[in-house]
Amino acid sequence: xxxxxxxxxxxxxxxxxxxxxxxxxxxxxxxxxxxxxxxxxxxxxxxxxxxxxxxxxxxxxxxxxxxxxxxxxxxxxxxxxxxxxxxxxxxxxxxxxxxxxxxxxxxxxxxxxxxxxxxxxxxxxxxxxxxxxxxxxxxxxxxxxxxxxxxxxxxxxxxxxxxxxxxxxxxxxxxxxxxxxxxxxxxxxxxxxxxxxxxxxxxxxxxxxxxxxxxxxxxxxxxxxxxxxxxxxxxxxxxxxxxxxxxxxxxxxxxxxxxxxxxxxxxxxxxxxxxxxxxxxxxxxxxxxxxxxxxxxxxxxxxxxxxxxxxxxxxxxxxxxxxxxxxxxxxxxxxxxxxxx
Amino acid sequence: xxxxxxxxxxxxxxxxxxxxxxxxxxxxxxxxxxxxxxxxxxxxxxxxxxxxxxxxxxxxxxxxxxxxxxxxxxxxxxxxxxxxxxxxxxxxxxxxxxxxxxxxxxxxxxxxxxxxxxxxxxxxxxxxxxxxxxxxxxxxxxxxxxxxxxxxxxxxxxxxxxxxxxxxxxxxxxxxxxxxxxxxxxxxxxxxxxxxxxxxxxxxxxxxxxxxxxxxxxxxxxxxxxxxxxxxxxxxxxxxxxxxxxxxxxxxxxxxxxxxxxxxxxxxxxxxxxxxxxxxxxxxxxxxxxxxxxxxxxxxxxxxxxxxxxxxxxxxxxxxxxxxxxxxxxxxxxxxxxx
Numbered sequence: 001x002x003x004x005x006x007x008x009x010x011x012x013x014x015x016x017x018x019x020x021x022x023x024x025x026x027x028x029x030x031x032x033x034x035x036x037x038x039x040x041x042x043x044x045x046x047x048x049x050x051x052x053x054x055x056x057x058x059x060x061x062x063x064x065x066x067x068x069x070x071x072x073x074x075x076x077x078x079x080x081x082x083x084x085x086x087x088x089x090x091x092x093x094x095x096x097x098x099x100x101x102x103x104x105x106x107x108x109x110x111x112x113x114x115x116x117x118x119x120x121x122x123x124x125x126x127x128x129x130x131x132x133x134x135x136x137x138x139x140x141x142x143x144x145x146x147x148x149x150x151x152x153x154x155x156x157x158x159x160x161x162x163x164x165x166x167x168x169x170x171x172x173x174x175x176x177x178x179x180x181x182x183x184x185x186x187x188x189x190x191x192x193x194x195x196x197x198x199x200x201x202x203x204x205x206x207x208x209x210x211x212x213x214x215x216x217x218x219x220x221x222x223x224x225x226x227x228x229x230x231x232x233x234x235x236x237x238x239x240x241x242x243x244x245x246x247x248x249x250x251x252x253x254x255x256x257x258x259x260x261x262x263x264x265x266x267x268x269x270x271x272x273x274x275x276x277x278x279x280x281x282x283x284x285x286x287x288x289x290x291x292x293x294x295x296x297x298x299x300x301x302x303x304x305x306x307x308x309x310x311x312x313x314x315x316x317x318x319x320x321x322x323x324x325x326x327x328x329x330x331x332x333x334x335x336x337x338x339x340x341x
Numbered sequence: 342x343x344x345x346x347x348x349x350x351x352x353x354x355x356x357x358x359x360x361x362x363x364x365x366x367x368x369x370x371x372x373x374x375x376x377x378x379x380x381x382x383x384x385x386x387x388x389x390x391x392x393x394x395x396x397x398x399x400x401x402x403x404x405x406x407x408x409x410x411x412x413x414x415x416x417x418x419x420x421x422x423x424x425x426x427x428x429x430x431x432x433x434x435x436x437x438x439x440x441x442x443x444x445x446x447x448x449x450x451x452x453x454x455x456x457x458x459x460x461x462x463x464x465x466x467x468x469x470x471x472x473x474x475x476x477x478x479x480x481x482x483x484x485x486x487x488x489x490x491x492x493x494x495x496x497x498x499x500x501x502x503x504x505x506x507x508x509x510x511x512x513x514x515x516x517x518x519x520x521x522x523x524x525x526x527x528x529x530x531x532x533x534x535x536x537x538x539x540x541x542x543x544x545x546x547x548x549x550x551x552x553x554x555x556x557x558x559x560x561x562x563x564x565x566x567x568x569x570x571x572x573x574x575x576x577x578x579x580x581x582x583x584x585x586x587x588x589x590x591x592x593x594x595x596x597x598x599x600x601x602x603x604x605x606x607x608x609x610x611x612x613x614x615x616x617x618x619x620x621x622x623x624x625x626x627x628x629x630x631x632x633x634x635x636x637x638x639x640x641x642x643x644x645x646x647x648x649x650x651x652x653x654x655x656x657x658x659x660x661x662x663x664x665x666x667x668x669x670x671x672x673x674x675x676x677x678x679x680x
Binding site: 067068175177178205206207208209210211213214217232233234235236238239258259262272273274275276277278279280281282283284285290292293294296297 | 391392506508536537538539540541542544545563564565566567568569570572589590593594603604605607608609610611612614615617618619620621622624625
């Protein structure tokens with residue numbers, strides 16, 4: 001168990017004052033979904049992500065939380081340049097990478113990697129672990145053949161807590177948690193600085209989940225990694241993030257320090273989301289004031305006017321229905337997009 | 342079990358030393374290994390366990406839905422004291438299922454037929470079991486949709502499943518389960534496929550319906566938080582065995598089995614910030630070659646020679662608790678981490 005000073009250090013990354021590693025400004029992503037109108041003249045779009053801005057410091061973990069359809073995965077993919085932004089800009093290490101192509105994009109990919117959600121679907125069942133973990137090295141021309149990288153793979157496997165002889169086996173021989181470790185080793189093969197972890201533990205059992213979360217934390221401490229940790233599960237995010245960003249229907253509604261957001265949430269959606277998470281303690285659960293939202297997330301093709309949350313918001317006023325609230329500072333280092341708090 | 346002296350019909354459902362095996366090409370997987378529990382009228386029992394613990398197989402066995410290569414190889418399932426297994430029992434079970442005992446499955450996306458309207462699908466249940474005609478069944482369906490909180494039921498009844506969202510479809514399945522005013526509902530991971538805010542809606546609906554209608558519920562879940570919210574009693578399963586049962590408060594505040602304790606410790610909590618999560622090392626055992634003795638011993642920090650050799654029996658303790666462990670309620674090494 002780490003000491004308190006270690007914990008404090010983890011919460012306040014060393015280079016907090018430096019320039020952020022990742023800066024996203026006004027990111028907007030729309031997907032076309034066929035046409036409406038008699039002559040098909042009117043283009044329709046899914047407004048997946050709308051005017052999202054945030055930054056991530058070196059060595060920091062930003063938890064990106066939202067329900068399905070909130071745009072959190074799309075945002076993560078856009079930061080990695082796997083989806084092109086409709087508008088807005090993305091900076092990585094001080095360089096604008098929004099429109100980088102070709103060889104530059106390729107070399108950029110070495111610095112930023114993705115850990116996928118489903119360890120059953122993300123590993124090719126016909127490839128041995130050696131080939132899987134060495135694949136990024138081969139693709140980027142660092143080694144000619146996976147066999148040349150066996151020392152490096154052994155090192156990576158050791159790093160993620162798998163035995164060396166795992167190399168010669170196929171994914172089916174491993175459990176979900178072990179497969180996720182393989183996925184992490186694969187992401188680490190190119191020694192990236194930045195990792196987007198898209199729901200890395202959602203598919204795992206509770207007792208295994210803790211192992212993988214701990215592994216990710218250890219790797220961050222040892223290798224100085226920066227994470228964008230995407231999740232729908234607020235309780236897991238609390239244990240790994242330094243700061244947390246909450247998304248709703250394509251909009252960023254609140255960003256704050258990890259403890260701050262749990263103790264003093266400013267946006268009504270964040271409050272509702274927190275009170276909806278069940279706590280494994282029957283007595284506490286009974287005494288808890290719970291706020292249950294009615295309705296569901298709006299259709300992203302025709303998002304509501306004004307604040308996107310107004311259709312479900314318990315405190316919405318007329319202004320919320322017509323005007324979109326900006327992301328404002330409500331407390332030091334704590335921004336939220338709401339007219340009423 | 343300790344309830345042997347009471348008349349059997351006291352309990353609504355009794356599962357008595359149930360044994361289920363799957364005869365696969367790799368060998369015989371012993372999915373459920375002689376488990377016993379009971380459910381009384383109006384009670385909510387939570388059956389908790391991780392994947393592969395046998396919790397869903399147990400629910401399928403109660404519903405008589407175990408199919409080849411699976412087979413119930415021992416024990417008994419009794420409804421109001423009468424066996425539901427064997428040739429005679431199956432006829433009896435046929436009358437019970439869907440009427441007195443119904444089920445809500447996990448995935449609302451695949452549990453409804455996309456080709457029929459909601460009205461047809463929900464109405465089918467009272468038509469079959471209560472002999473209603475089409476018109477009566479439709480009226481009943483409208484009532485049910487209203488009961489589960491769907492607005493505009495008169496129009497909604499003629500819509501198809503794709504016109505509803507995930508949360509609404511789960512409400513449909515609950516409406517379908519309640520169609521014949523059952524005495525018990527089996528809810529198999531009813532909120533796992535849903536978002537948290539929708540999960541909160543569905544759990545509240547379940548709790549509300551349970552209070553109003555007085556149905557017993559067997560809630561199967563891997564999520565300790567969900568179980569803590571709605572269950573009176575819980576049973577923890579591991580590798581096909583029930584390792585601990587007891588009132589929810591007791592089990593959550595002071596778990597007796599190291600696995601139950603480990604599961605609680607590894608569940609990240611919203612209200613507490615831990616420096617580090619404490620997982621359980623290793624992975625659940627392979628049910629084709631389960632370990633000898635206590636199935637949890639390879640992952641247990643208290644395991645000794647006896648645990649490796651002998652399966653501990655399920656013993657009764659104070660406060661209605663039952664734990665299957667040689668070291669039940671022992672002060673654990675991990676207890677420090679908790680404090």
